Amino acid sequence: MAVLEAKDVSMYFGELAALKEINLSVEQGEILGLIGPNGAGKTTFFNCATGFLTCTRGDIFFKGQNITRVPGHRVCHIGICRTFQIVQSFSEMTVLENVMMGAFCRHPNTSNSMHSAQDILDFTGLADKRDQIAGSLTLADQKRIELARTIATEPDLILLDEVMAGLNPAETEEAIELIKKIHQKGLTIIVVEHVMEVIMNISHRIAVFDSGELIVEGPPEKIVRDERVIQAYLGEEYHA
Ligand SMILES: Nc1ncnc2c1ncn2[C@@H]1O[C@H](COP(=O)(O)OP(=O)(O)OP(=O)(O)O)[C@@H](O)[C@H]1O
Ligand SMILES: [Mg+2]
Structure with a gap:
């Protein structure tokens, strides 16, 4: 069974469709990379999956339970936790x-x-x-x-929103090692990151958002050669 499953999830801010009919799931023990240009809807997806926002249409399931309308403070008890794009320490x-x-x-x-x-x-x-x-x-x-x-x-599932943004290469390396160590504890992880080396290094599978749409998903080596991904995000083919 999928740990997290989004079914036809759309999120509108007024006229703006930040997410359009997203169908995406992550399996137990998987590290899913989520990439896409600025404003693609990545953080909005995290907000909808963690009760910070209620999606306009569609449903989100956690281990089969419909959590679409579960508020943020309950989501943590259910077993989902996230980090924030802008660091939020006390x-x-x-x-x-x-x-x-x-x-x-x-x-x-x-x-x-x-x-x-x-x-x-x-x-x-x-x-x-x-x-x-x-x-x-x-x-x-x-x-x-x-x-x-x-x-x-x-948690069983963690959603990491650019936890490596702003770090130098040595710090990034340490953060990658820590994420791998966390994964070895048995956690399922969705990671949003702009640094392709990081995404390629840790993701089992990658989903690409563009203007609120899931345009392609698949293994990392396939994603970086996909013409739609190159057009929308990478600019040119990625070489490790
Ligand atoms: N609370 C909100 N109210 C209105 N518009 C919003 C809100 N949150 C996000 N948006 C808009 O929704 C779209 C998607 O934003 P989102 O933050 O999800 O993108 P992102 O993929 O995380 O981008 P980035 O890579 O820059 O972090 C953008 O156009 C953004 O301006
Ligand atoms: Mg974001």
Whole structure:
């Protein structure tokens, strides 16, 4: 069974169709790359799948359950968590407290939440920064905190919206390694990213959005040779 399935999902902002009849699913354990030009509808798709927006038409299912109208704060309990394109750490709080905010989803008791958050800090390589104020850290660390807080909610599916944007090559490499490590825990992942090296490196399958439409989906090596993708997004054929 698909972990996430969108059926005929459309999202209108007034006259603007940000998503047009999207049919897309992601299978258990898969890493799906989602690419497309600015304004293609990638973040809107994430917003609809996580209850930040209710799509205008169509339905979204999580493990067979219709979640189209489930509000954002419930989606996390069901097992979906996302990161934000603009980093959203609690900048006045420590790294540990930030991750505890995620852990509270499963561990309402403070000491259990702290224990769980500490494990996640070890896992994500943030342990030595646990008492630092999140807002004082580099963008790369703040993005890492966001990833840590996301997995602290113990999700089955995570949606990553440009978690590597703005990172230098070394930081990007570290972020890729962390995402692969998270995937090895058994999570299903949808990743939005503009850096093609990253998408090609981690995706099992890629879906391409353009002007709200899903124009093509398939294995990475097929996608980068697809004429529609080259026209709409890549500009020229991608070579690793
Ligand atoms: N809340 C909103 N109200 C009105 N229009 C919106 C809203 N959110 C998104 N849009 C519009 O919907 C379209 C899709 O935007 P979206 O943010 O989903 O694109 P994207 O693929 O994530 O782009 P980018 O790569 O730049 O992040 C754009 O035209 C955008 O301006
Ligand atoms: Mg976006």
